Every structure is written in structure tokens, then in C-alpha cells.
Amino acid sequence: MKQFQSLPDGNNLVSEDESFEMGFFSPGNNSNRYLGIWYKGIPVRTVVWVANRENPVRDNSSKFSINSEARLVILSHNETLVWAANSTTKRQVVSPIVQLLNSGNLVLREEKDSNSENYLWQSFDYPCDTFLPGMKIGWNLKTGLNRQLSAWKNWDDPSKGDLTWGVVLGTTPELVMWKGTTEYYRSGPWNGERFSGKTTSLFQLEFVSTNDELFYTYNLNKDSSLITRVVLNESAYSRQRYNWIPENQTWRLYSSVPRDYCDNYNLCGAYGNCLVNESPPCECLTGFKPKLSRQWEALDWTEGCIQSEEWKCREKNRDGFQRFSGLKMPDTTKSWASGNLTLDDCRVKCWQNCSCAAYANLDIRGEGSGCQIWFGDLMDLRVASVPGQDLYVRMHTSSTGSSNKTNSSEESSKRGQRKKLVVAIPVSFLLVLMIVLTFIYLYWRKRKLREKIENISQERGDEARENKFELPFFEFDTIVRATNNFSSDKRLGQGGFGPVYMANSSQREILDWPRRFNIIFGIARGLLYLHQDSRLRIIHRDLKTSNILLDNELNPKISDFGIARMFAENQIEANTKMIAGTYGYMAPEYAIDGRFSIKSDIFSFGIILLEVVSGRKNTGVFYPNQGFNLLGHAWRLWKEGTPMKLVDACLGDAFTVSEVLRCIHIGLLCVQLHPEDRPNMSSVILMLNSENNTLPQPKEPGFLIERMSINEAGKTSSDENKINSSTNEITDTLLEAR
Template sequence: MKIGWNLKTGLNRQLSAWKNWDDPSKGDLTWGVVLGTTPELVMWKGTTEYYRSGPWNGERFSGKTTSLFQLEFVSTNDELFYTYNLNKDSSLITRVVLNESAYSRQRYNWIPENQTWRLYSSVPRDYCDNYNLCGAYGNCLVNESPPCECLTGFKPKLSRQWEALDWTEGCIQSEEWKCREKNRDGFQRFSGLKMPDTTKSWASGNLTLDDCRVKCWQNCSCAAYANLDIRGEGSGCQIWFGDLMDLRVASVPGQDLYVRMHTSSTGSSNKTNSSEESSKRGQRKKLVVAIPVSFLLVLMIVLTFIYLYWRKRKLREKIENISQERGDEARENKFELPFFEFDTIVRATNNFSSDKRLGQGGFGPVYMGTLIDGKEVAVKRLGHMSGQGVREFKNEVILCAKLQHRNLVKVLGCCIQGEERILIYEYMPNKSLDSFLFDSSQREILDWPRRFNIIFGIARGLLYLHQDSRLRIIHRDLKTSNILLDNELNPKISDFGIARMFAENQIEANTKMIAGTYGYMAPEYAIDGRFSIKSDIFSFGIILLEVVSGRKNTGVFYPNQGFNLLGHAWRLWKEGTPMKLVDACLGDAFTVSEVLRCIHIGLLCVQLHPEDRPNMSSVILMLNSENNTLPQPKEPGFLIERMSINEAGKTSSDENKINSSTNEITDTLLEAR
């Protein structure tokens, strides 16, 4: 049998559970292969990820135990699937089922002597197999109590919750590393781990492990790296971006993960000290002992340096005290926003009560508040544990003070007191666009006229940012959750924490620290760190296609051409059936020419090369006019490819096919667990 995809027909072979042993209608539990940079076996409860096998490493899925079976993973131009054959006893009869009542994938073997089926194995196997039990950078050890601990060099993000056995918030770095700064960040090797969730990863079969380390170190968003294929001495490269999710001690050792952290935690820097350098240090020590005069000279220099440093520090403290006395006035002049007292915010939010909480932003929670005059506001409180948050907070304050437009969320003021950093926004009662668009109970409220109005409003807001405001602003994190809706469902762009200002004649810029949301990032930004107004255009194109279809770009897989919404839309366009993309809940209540034009514009916005994408003034012109002949779109960028699998560890002269298999034999798993 095969579990996986027929890439030519789009057939997805997966298992679905019965509702119960007597009712064969489809239950909530499904099990199949997820396509991405490195495929994995995943089990879902409904739409929630429940269990993950870990990525294929050339021998097995990294979180899977050994068995009586020969496991095989096959990737060709036509198919991508996982299968198994008997290793030891060709007469053995075995079957695999999904058990809805036990929420597990179970394997049974037939026992001829007893004429019964005996349970051989089951996943999830134990508590640690539950998806992401210990949160980001949390490692699950099934034989420990409690089972969750932070990786070496990390600490609980919220200590009280962690002590109360709530590990959902995970861990953060004990000491923040500085990207690419000499002798500040390095890598710690962890052995025998199940590899992290590969949703935010990149892979290549052509790089060595040393090349992989260099590539990861040069990308400030890279959190870890490992070999793609562990056979022999290992080959290929896989790197992870963002937080490392769903870690546990694997039941089968053999794969190392190299996690980025500050050198004080790794005990080493990026450069390994050579024996020659060690010898030189030894010689210097001997020299100090042998020549007391030199030692005294060095001591005098050090004492002089300490004295000068002390004088400089005292002077700086004096200047800071003077500046602090004038702080309120200086902040008012700099930020150009009204300042609120912290006590006022505490009263407005009932001391940041949980029942006032609206959601979680990129750098902290957002609360609903009511001011003394009865005005409702949204209060964004910067999280104390957010290392980069202060910079983003100041960035957002300065930008929002200068930006005023009907399709941008209005910032009413801010609060700075001690470690507290707070922004006060106008309150949006309908929350964000994604809460309507991807909710089966809410999406029908968004009929086509409302959806078109939302598309047009977002376009007007972007035009203002890119062209009509006093500053040229690149948002860099445009997505449906950052589009808020007012009482009349009019869209307002929010969250300018990572936005960047451009000079009037500036076209693009580069960054070492890539920030944003995967699935909305333009390829040139996600891969090379290059951003411009055209990277915002790409994000707008993704949002436009999501609004038309009512489906997310990522997290849902489609047959053929990319296996995400973007690839699905491109395939329908090439086949001449783009109207199949339209959200089914709209029925026939829409203008065909208007919807078709929106799909056309969306595909123009997501073209691979930035120079091919239109600017926002052209987009608005195309949205306004039904008579314009639009150019034909070229192939989109950032489709999910299978190149990492096809490049990894080729074992055949056939360039289009790889058969990676291993014989895993043990006699210790014959009893049910």
C-alpha cells in the first residue's frame, strides 16, 4: 500500500478514521503525507495537527521507531509516497487502522495460533508524541516527570506557567545572540532529537554540513541546521527559521541538530581555536611570569583603562539624569503622540484582565479598554520578554504619528513608564479579516460586494503608504490578521512594528534580520532579504487570492503545482478554469467579470520577479476599470517545490527518481504498548 500523492492526478492517498466501529462515515482523524521542503507523516484531529513523524532523513522518519518492516520513501516526477514491505517473515499478515475512539494509528498483526489480531504498535506512542507539547525550544523527555524541559541555553518564557505545568508558551534564549557579530553567536549540538517541525525550513542536497553551518550563520533568521540525509557520514543541508517546534528525545538515536545561541551558552564561538593559537596563549603566559616588568606595565595600563572607563560612565550618568528630567517633553516632541498615564491604562483595561484580552500581537497581547470619557480603545502592551520589541515599539510610534488615512488604523497615543511600552489604538469591534474569512460560521457575512470593498480599501491604504504619504513606507508584514475591520467592515491596515521608511528616490533595501510571516513573504525577501514596495505588492496579491477563495495560502494542500493556494490558483488559470477558485459560500451572487479581474490582478501581483509586478497605482486603476486589457501573468514566485527531495542523496542514475529505503529489524516490539 502507499500513503502519499499522485502528483499528476492530484490524488492524495491518506487514511481517514470511521466515526466508530459501527459507523463507517468519516471521522475527525486523518493520517497522510504533508508536502513541503521535506515531507512528513502527520495525523490530524479535524484541522488540528495532532502527531508528526518527523522529516525523512534517508533511513526513516526522524521520530519513528525501528520495526519489523522495510520502510521506503519514494519521490519521482509522478509520485511522492511512503510504503513498507515485510523484512523478516513473509507469511506475516498485518493491517493498519485509524482508531477514532483512541485517537491513534494502530498496527495489528495476525496470530495464526490464536486466530486473533494482536496490537503491535500505536502512535502517538506516549505523552511526548502529542504535537508541540513543550512549546518552542522545549524538549520532551518521556521518562522524566515533568516531561518538559528547555534546551540547554534556553529558559521558560513564562516561569509561573511553566511551574504550573503549562508549557504552551515554550522557552526563549537565556541570553540573546547578536546576529553575525564576531564571537557573539555560535551553535550547540544536540544529539538524538526528533527533528523540529519543517513548516518553516529550507533544504538542499548539494551542501555539506560545514556549508550548511555557514549559510545558517549568515542568515539572521536561521535558528538551527542539520544534515538532510544521515546515511554514511551524512550529506545535504536543512535549516530552520523562527522558533523550533515539536522537539522530543527520539526513540532512535543517530541525528544531530545544531541550534543557534549565544556563545556563553555554547561554550564556543563560530571560529574554533586552533592549536597554534593555544600555543601562543601559553607562550604569553610564560612571558608574563618570566618578565615582571612587562606584567607591571600591563597592570598599569589596565588600571588606567578602568579609571578612564569609570570617569566616562559617571559623565554619562550625569547626562542621562539631566535628560531624564526633561524626558516627558523630549518624548512628546519626538513621538508627536499624546501620552497616557499608566494608571489610566490599568483602569481602562481592569488591570489587563483576561476577559478584556482581544488577542496576541507579534510583540505582546492586545486588550480592549474603556477610557474615563467612555471611549473604547484597543491597548497593545509590549511583552516584557520580547527582546526586539522596544525597537519595533518606537518604530511604530514614530510612523503612526505621521500616518493618517481612512484605511490605516489610527493610533490615539502611547504610554512609556519603566519597562512598560503601550500603544493605544482606535477600537475595531469586528477584529481582523482572518477571523471572518477563515471561519465557516462567519465567512458568509462577507458577500462579494463586501469582499471587493475590502480588497479596494487595502489597495488604497497601500497606495498611501507607498506613494501619497509624507514618507514612503514598506509594511513588510501585510497579512489578513493585520487587516482590521470597523463597524461597517471597512478594512484598516495595522501593525507597523517592522515597517521601514524609504527615501523618496530609494527603490529597495536589504536586511540581515528577515521578519514577517511565511506564506505572505515575497521570494526575494524570504531568501535574500531584499524588500521594496514590490514585496508588499506580493503580500497584497496573496491576500487578494485568499479573499476571493476564502482559503489560506498555507496550511491547506492542493493537488499539483505547488500544493498551496498560490500554486492551486496558477494551475486553474493555466487550465482556463479560474472561477473554480471562488469561495463556494458565495454561490452565484457575484459579478463574474469583477471576480475574474481580481484573480487576474492577484496573479499579476505574485509574479516571481519584482519588476514584473504592478505598483499600487496600477492595481487601483485595474480594479476601477472593466475595459482595460490586462497583461498575462507569468509564473508566480515561492511555490512549494520538491527540489530538496530530488536533490537529496540520489542513489540511481535516473535523475527523476529516488528510492530511499532501509531495513529496520528488531525482535523487541512484538507486544502491544
């Protein structure tokens, strides 16, 4: 182990395996000096711990050493104390030394204990914003030490910010994130395998509860060489996990919480269940109704839900329990737990207490064990992102269809099992028969629907040929005047059916922010109609700014449906070998694999939204010094916490900052790499309309232009599909039968 007794500014200490390095540094544009620990072998300096985060040194003449009381201290050039480590040891220390371990843990111990874990002090007990493998988040119950993370104030200032994350003591402790003193996110209680709201297969998670300690920790799976860290991000108000990718020499975001707006604490109020893929996301549990209907209909769910019919405590056959599966368990602040009771015992105990609202197993391993009981309103419910556990909620028997009776004797239990077996066999047979018949029906219906769509297309083609469409007719002289004798100055663009002209094609200066926001909202409503409200779902496939026309009142109109596709009612996505569209607007899964869906249109909408905000086009690399197109530039600014630098300079200061920031945020949500991460259009409109809901943090976008190369044959290096495209935003459309 490398060790020292005094370390002046300019000298660094390196761990034995050279994984970590410690020394004085200045973060970002800050000239102050801090003592920190960072990764040794990673070229991008990534600081994982700071000693004097609240007490910076003003020059580079300070030093880090061990004082006469065997405490770690930072002294300025005139020997003034700048920082001192907390110390709880009361024994006499003969020869203290400092070591930086391969785990990134800075430890103080006696030289004779150099091969043991008998530390006098360790940095892992005083974490900053980073959670490394082997660290503990939680409590030392003997000393009262609370290990919790706190974010840096900003990229240049490592002092404590508003965002903190740690373990809350209670009957069933949970991991909780706070904004200041306000609870912002909670993990759900530990259920023996994981916290009820999250899981992972890459790491070994462990929650330890003894008389001396209560903490959460994680380690890498055996033989893993992964470099990973968890960090609190003040600018994004999230807890993020990053993995180091050696091939790209970059940190890649692996996960982030809150993951979505359902992760925001108690979004739907008491007894309100949050479903992230629904719009609106909040609904009352079965057997409950909105407490204030008008507020609920106005998308204000803070008052939550109440019972549709009040339970009658302890009255025979008047109240029982309804089972809900797959939920994140409610807030455990008002709960009680016992590891010795069975689930049946738990039910009886809850039913006998008129204040008990719900019960569940404490531990889900095996067949389940232990008992947890909730009192008062159930708060912060949501559908779990991983298989959740069963929660039994108290309500009137008219809602549950069950009573409060339980079989207490072994014989009654056996009788019940025999009855279940007698019923299960014929039910299973009928279920298989129903599945077979359902598949036959769905196949027949699909054939009929395809024939119907083909007939509709044929009929509409016949009507077009017979001039039965009620389209406006213009005299040739009118068109000549409107296009200034077909001048190229009036041309918007050119597609497979010829050039397009319109009168508002070059009036960027008159597009103030209210008009731009109106255009964004109008495009969103148009897409919602195509994706959801139209009789047949329509995927545009070539959505871009040059296909958005503005009328005399600057209202947007989506145009050029030459390569659009119609979906059947139950169709989600389709594949094509003939890829048509415009690079810079095509979603990665469409450009590479030929898969398109409503989510590929939403990717294009996200690009358009960023273009409207910035006044720049995404196509072409216009940040040559940085190698970014518009999307890459926007993502870099977002990660740096300066997204407002993206705003078009033509707007000056005449815009609403929160509204513009929300639009940038939504745009980045729409262009995320994986289609399932992107919102649908109903969610986009809800986010555009609302200033109150906290939006989920965006993941890395699909940098299509940067990551794809096109050869002379028009094929990508990663795919052999034929691609009809152009870099000048002219769509090459191939006419083919639909």
C-alpha cells in the first residue's frame, strides 16, 4: 500500500493498482483549490470525493497532513487550519499513516494495522456526490453517523447543493431523495431482493439491518471489470449511474432516477395509482373515486382519491381486502412490520385494527414471509417498473367481492386446496380452448381488415381519378402570381411529386416566441390526430421543417404525405426494406433497420422542436470545432447545464424562460435512442400544456448523422437495406403499391 504523512499541493497519492489518484485540483472555471480523489486511468478527470468542499484554498501553497492528534488536516501556507477530518477515536495513536485503497477509499490507521480494516477514519464514511462499489449509504446506529450523498452545487462548485439522497429510518427503511427539505423521490421498501420500485442484474445489491448498522451497498458481479459510479446531478435533479466505455473513452449513462413523472413523489395523491404509459397518468385504485372530481378532470391530482363506499370496521361481511399486483409499495412512514407473522396472520391483524388500510408480505423471497401493515391513506403508489408484489387494500365488500373470513385450521386449508384443484383442471382446458379460438378469430379479422384497407385505398384512388375530392381549384394565373412566376426564391423544397411554394417561406424574423410555440403546439396536435384520432393510424415517415407549411396566420399545416403509411387499429409498428426519408430527421431504428412506428415520427418531431427553438437546421455539421450537429450540440449544452444557449439569437430576451426550457426538455425526450423511451403525442401535449409536472430526465439521443456513413450506393455501413434519401432535404419517394 502506498502511504504518506504529509502531502503538499503539487504532489499526488496513487492507489496501489493505480485505479485512483488523490491530490489538490481546481474544478472547471473555479480557481480555488480542493483536495479530491479521482480516477487515475481515465483521461476525463472524474472526481469522486472532495475533502474541503465547503472550505476551498485560495492558492496552491497548502498541504494535507496528519496533525499531532492523529487527525487529517489541510493547512494553508501560513499553517492556518483550513479543514480537519471528523475523528471519533479516543485511544492513543502511535504511528498513524494515510493510504488510498484500490476501492477509492482514503483511510487513516495505525501502521501496525496496515493489513486490516481497523480504520481510525475513512472517506467512505463521509461521501460527497458519488456512490462507489463497496460504499455504504445509511446509518451507523452506535455512533449516529448518517452516510448520505449530496450533489455538487454546480459543475464548478463542489460545495453541497439542494439535492441529497440517503436512507430514512423507520419500520421498513427506504432510500429517499430530497430537494432541500422536500421529499422528491423514494425507492420503495426493501422486499428481501430489491427495493420495490427498481432492480438490476449487473450488480449485487445488499441491504443490511442489524442492531449496529442499517445501510445499502452494492458490488460488481464476480469477475466483472466494469468501472461504474452513481452520482447525484444537481442540474438534472436526478441520481444517475454511469459506466465507463473504454472503446469510446467516455462515460455512458446507464440509468437515472426519477425515471419518469410517475417517480415524482406522490404525483397522484392518496390511493391514486400512476401509470406512466397512460395519458393522463393518474387513476384511482379499484373501489376508489376522485376526492374532488373537477380538480381531477383538470389534471390536478394532489387531493387524490377516497373510497367509493366507506368500509364498516369489524362488521361481519361488511369489509374485506382487494389484492393489487405489480405495485410499488406505498410510503412506509405510517407503517408497522413484523418478520414473524404469516400473510394470513397479517390479514387478521389488519382487519382487527380499524386504522389499518392495507397489508403485504415483508419479504417476497420464496413463498413470501413477514407482515407489513399501513395505517392512514396510502401514498405514492405507481405501477412498478419491474415485477412488483401484492398489496391487499381494505375496502367495502361490495367492491372486493370477498369477505374478511380466513381459514384458520389445517383441514379447512386442505379442503380449499382440493376445491382449487377440481376447478383448475376444467378451467385450464377451457382457457387453452379460448386461446386457440382467439388466435383463429384474430387471424380471420386481420385478413378481413387487410382486405378492407385495400378496398378503401382502391376506392379513394378511383374517387381521385373521377375528381370527387372536394379540393380547392386555382386558376393558373393565380398560381403564377402567388409563386412570383415560379421563382426559386418562393420554393420551400422538392419531393417526389415536385417542388412546393408558400408565401411565408422566408419570414424568420417575424417568428417571435409566442408564434413559434403556437407552431410547435400546432404540429403536436396534428401528429396526435394522425397517430390517435384518425380512423386509420397514419405514420408520416418524412416529418421535417420543410414539410410544415404556414398559412397567412402562421398556423402550421403538415404536408407531403407521399411516403406515409396507414396502420390498422391494432398495428404498432412495421418493417420496410425500402427506406425513404431525410437524414437528420429519420429515427435510428428506421434508418438502420427499416422499423417505423409512431415513435419514429416522434423522433422527427423532437428534431423539429429543437430547430424551431434554435432557428438552426439539424442537417449538416455546423459546429465544426466541436464535431456536432444541432442535436449533438443541444445534448452537450443539456449535460453542461446551459441549455438556454441553444435559443435563437433573433428572439433576444423576448421569451418565457421556463416555457423555452420545457420545450428543449421535451425535444430531447422525443429524440432518445430507444423508441420505448420516447413519449407518445398525447403525453407530449400534456407536457407542453403543463408547467407543474416534473418531466423525466432524457437519455442519450440517437446521433444518426454522426454515427452513420453512407456509401455511393446509398447503403449504410451497418445495413444492406435500400435507402432513398438526400442531404439537401429533398425526399426521394419511390411509388409502390401499399
